[in-house]
Amino acid sequence: MAKVSIIIPTYNVEPYLVECMDSITNQTLKDIEIICINDGSTDNSLEILKSYAEKDSRIILVDKENGGYGIGMNIGLDKATGEYVGILEPDDFVPINMYEDLYNIASKNDLDFVKADFYRFTRADDGNMNLVYNHLSKNEEDYNKVFNPSETPSAIRYIMNTWSGIYKRSFLEEHGIRHNETPGASFQDNGFWFQTFVFAKRAMILNKPYYMNRRDNPNSSVKNPQKVYCMNVEYDHIRDILMKHPDLWERFKGMYWVKKLHNYNATLNRISEEFKVEYVDRISEEFARAKTKGELDQSLFTEREWDKITLLISSPKGFYNTYVVAGASNEKLKAQLKETKKELKATKKELAKTKKQLKKVKNSVTYKIGRIFTFIPSKIKRLFKRK
Amino acid sequence: MSDIKVSVILPMYNVEKFIGQCLDSIVNQTLKEIEIICVNDGSPDNSAAIAKEYAEKYSNITVIDQENAGAGAARNNGLKHAKGEYLSFLDSDDFFEPDMLEVAYNKAKEDKADMVVFNSNQYFEDDDTYKNINWTLRYKKIPPYMPFKHRQMTDNVFKVFVGWAWDKLFSREFVEKHNLLFQEQRTSNDMLFVFSATVLAERITVVPKDKILVHQRRNNKESLSNTREQSWQCFYNALTALKERLVNENIFKELEQDYINYALHFSLWNLNTLAEPTYTTLKDKLTKEWFEELGIKGKPSTYFYDKKEYGQYEELMGN
Numbered sequence: 236m237a238k239v240s241i242i243i244p245t246y247n248v249e250p251y252l253v254e255c256m257d258s259i260t261n262q263t264l265k266d267i268e269i270i271c272i273n274d275g276s277t278d279n280s281l282e283i284l285k286s287y288a289e290k291d292s293r294i295i296l297v298d299k300e301n302g303g304y305g306i307g308m309n310i311g312l313d314k315a316t317g318e319y320v321g322i323l324e325p326d327d328f329v330p331i332n333m334y335e336d337l338y339n340i341a342s343k344n345d346l347d348f349v350k351a352d353f354y355r356f357t358r359a360d361d362g363n364m365n366l367v368y369n370h371l372s373k374n375e376e377d378y379n380k381v382f383n384p385s386e387t388p389s390a391i392r393y394i395m396n397t398w399s400g401i402y403k404r405s406f407l408e409e410h411g412i413r414h415n416e417t418p419g420a421s422f423q424d425n426g427f428w429f430q431t432f433v434f435a436k437r438a439m440i441l442n443k444p445y446y447m448n449r450r451d452n453p454n455s456s457v458k459n460p461q462k463v464y465c466m467n468v469e470y471d472h473i474r475d476i477l478m479k480h481p482d483l484w485e486r487f488k489g490m491y492w493v494k495k496l497h498n499y500n501a502t503l504n505r506i507s508e509e510f511k512v513e514y515v516d517r518i519s520e521e522f523a524r525a526k527t528k529g530e531l532d533q534s535l536f537t538e539r540e541w542d543k544i545t546l547l548i549s550s551p552k553g554f555y556n557t558y559v560v561a562g563a564s565n566e567k568l569k570a571q572l573k574e575t576k577k578e579l580k581a582t583k584k585e586l587a588k589t590k591k592q593l594k595k596v597k598n599s600v601t602y603k604i605g606r607i608f609t610f611i612p613s614k615i616k617r618l619f620k621r622k
Numbered sequence: 623m624s625d626i627k628v629s630v631i632l633p634m635y636n637v638e639k640f641i642g643q644c645l646d647s648i649v650n651q652t653l654k655e656i657e658i659i660c661v662n663d664g665s666p667d668n669s670a671a672i673a674k675e676y677a678e679k680y681s682n683i684t685v686i687d688q689e690n691a692g693a694g695a696a697r698n699n700g701l702k703h704a705k706g707e708y709l710s711f712l713d714s715d716d717f718f719e720p721d722m723l724e725v726a727y728n729k730a731k732e733d734k735a736d737m738v739v740f741n742s743n744q745y746f747e748d749d750d751t752y753k754n755i756n757w758t759l760r761y762k763k764i765p766p767y768m769p770f771k772h773r774q775m776t777d778n779v780f781k782v783f784v785g786w787a788w789d790k791l792f793s794r795e796f797v798e799k800h801n802l803l804f805q806e807q808r809t810s811n812d813m814l815f816v817f818s819a820t821v822l823a824e825r826i827t828v829v830p831k832d833k834i835l836v837h838q839r840r841n842n843k844e845s846l847s848n849t850r851e852q853s854w855q856c857f858y859n860a861l862t863a864l865k866e867r868l869v870n871e872n873i874f875k876e877l878e879q880d881y882i883n884y885a886l887h888f889s890l891w892n893l894n895t896l897a898e899p900t901y902t903t904l905k906d907k908l909t910k911e912w913f914e915e916l917g918i919k920g921k922p923s924t925y926f927y928d929k930k931e932y933g934q935y936e937e938l939m940g941n
Contacts, residue, residue: 524775
């Protein structure tokens with residue numbers, strides 16, 4: 236049995252795939268299984284994967300018709316035979332020691348999963364990389380110790396991702412943890428991630444960064460009406476899973492609504508203008524119902540968040556005007572301010588440069604001599620004036 | 623699989639006045655791959671004879687005779703014979719837009735739905751007017767995305783749709799899988815079926831609001847709604863049967879507050895629409911036994927969604 240199976244769900248990632256495949260085939264942990272799912276790519280992704288598979292017998296290549304992220308991932312999970320399972324997005328890459336380090340810690344501590352901090356990166360045209368360190372948790376004391384996520388609802392606040400760690404396969408199988416099989420890319424990682432946290436008994440997070448997550452494509456606004464409610468549908472799915480286990484739902488429902496609020500806010504920023512009124516109406520209905528059913532736990536929200544929820548429930552119109560319209564114009568003002576500051580900074584720099592030049596001129600011999608010539612006549616002029 | 627898209631099941635009891643118009647509007651539906659199963663519930667009038675004339679003319683009409691046992695039994699009887707992909711349970715005194723089945727069926731197929739619900743209005747025969755109503759399908763309380771299930775409803779799940787069957791289609795596979803049946807009693811015989819379906823369906827869809835597909839005839843003396851004087855206890859049987867189903871399906875705990883609120887709502891509606899002396903009979907039964915058995919008694923006022931209904935309950939209990 237391979238120590239780790241790594242699943243790479245691939246769809247039209249030609250420009251990045253070589254960097255990704257090099258990083259996985261060169262891992263210091265050799266006893267791995269690499270499962271590449273080509274989800275009907277229309278570019279050269281499949282050819283690139285094939286060329287790697289020819290050279291490396293550890294690669295299992297599944298070529299299927301395009302069917303969505305969740306279906307592809309689930310095929311990978313079904314095929315995996317390793318002791319642990321990792322997920323690698325084909326536009327990202329990993330340092331060569333990642334899976335060796337994670338596997339050693341996971342197997343030594345008999346973990347259901349281990350996750351590490353990670354980098355988000357962008358790469359400029361000149362090849363320069365911009366790295367941002369992402370901490371899974373804000374609290375240093377959460378790191379490097381075994382904890383029980385199923386009893387720790389607050390861990391749902393850790394940064395959501397499914398790829399910065401590895402999962403024990405028998406743990407995934409025991410709880411039937413899979414992705415939601417909705418079409419396209421529809422935040423199916425959220426459901427997978429939520430399940431790993433509510434079911435795991437032994438887990439660890441590491442304050443050392445490994446995974447390199449590409450952020451070249453800033454989120455473009457969602458114009459497809461079919462995609463507006465993707466996040467809602469994913470959270471409906473998460474709720475259905477939690478409610479199959481009444482004790483889990485009792486324990487996690489508070490955090491479920493915290494995450495929902497954060498994700499709905501993100502959705503509001505992402506969808507295009509024409510959907511926003513209807514979207515606010517819908518989430519107002521959802522939160523009002525949750526409040527009636529006693530599912531909201533005020534103590535889990537910040538004061539500002541609770542004010543926001545209260546307004547959302549009592550007046551979706553007021554919420555829209557305060558947070559969507561005014562919020563947007565705030566964003567615009569902020570952007571303007573930033574621009575002005577930038578200009579100011581440039582002007583200051585320019586000014587400093589001029590001052591420096593001026594100083595240079597002042598210190599020069601010719602200036603000093605000239606100064607003497609202008610000094611004497613002005614003294615004489617003043618003498619005459621006094622009279 | 624059978625190529626019948628929709629089986630229309632039509633219980634008939636003394637409807638000779640309407641049955642011709644009703645069958646005309648079904649055979650003239652734009653959706654042609656349908657079968658029409660008329661179940662004559664022992665009508666003493668000419669209903670069956672008229673239906674049989676139609677059956678001779680149209681090969682997709684079947685007439686089944688049964689001893690008078692109520693519309694619930696008639697629908698179950700029709701259900702046994704149905705071969706269609708979806709089931710439609712119509713009342714012979716209502717009438718339908720020609721594209722009702724086509725629009726509803728297409729919507730159901732589009733969303734692979736277990737159940738599709740569509741919009742209706744009321745037709746007042748006396749003055750030949752139509753009245754729009756917004757409580758048979760409360761669009762604001764369902765998500766803007768389809769399909770959905772009861773957990774996505776944002777109000778009492780028993781008040782988003784009405785517990786009658788004629789403004790809905792049900793997947794036959796879904797109905798058979800859950801062994802859904804109508805209650806064999808005079809009134810409130812469809813509520814158990816409809817609300818069990820509502821909470822068991824994984825995929826519910828609705829036809830958009832602007833499409834009104836069916837017209838409910840009102841002020842009609844022969845309609846069942848006016849026969850509750852003899853069957854004032856039927857609603858209680860329906861409520862207790864619904865609770866039993868929810869318990870057996872392991873979803874009672876989740877829906878308990880909705881159920882109890884609906885039980886109060888339905889009890890009061892039944893009470894408020896009854897004339898004396900049945901009114902007093904039911905009132906005594908409710909206050910002395912049923913409010914307690916339904917779980918209404920003893921709940922704090924904050925438990926109730928509708929303050930007016932709770933107010934009437936308090937008044938009835940003499941609090």
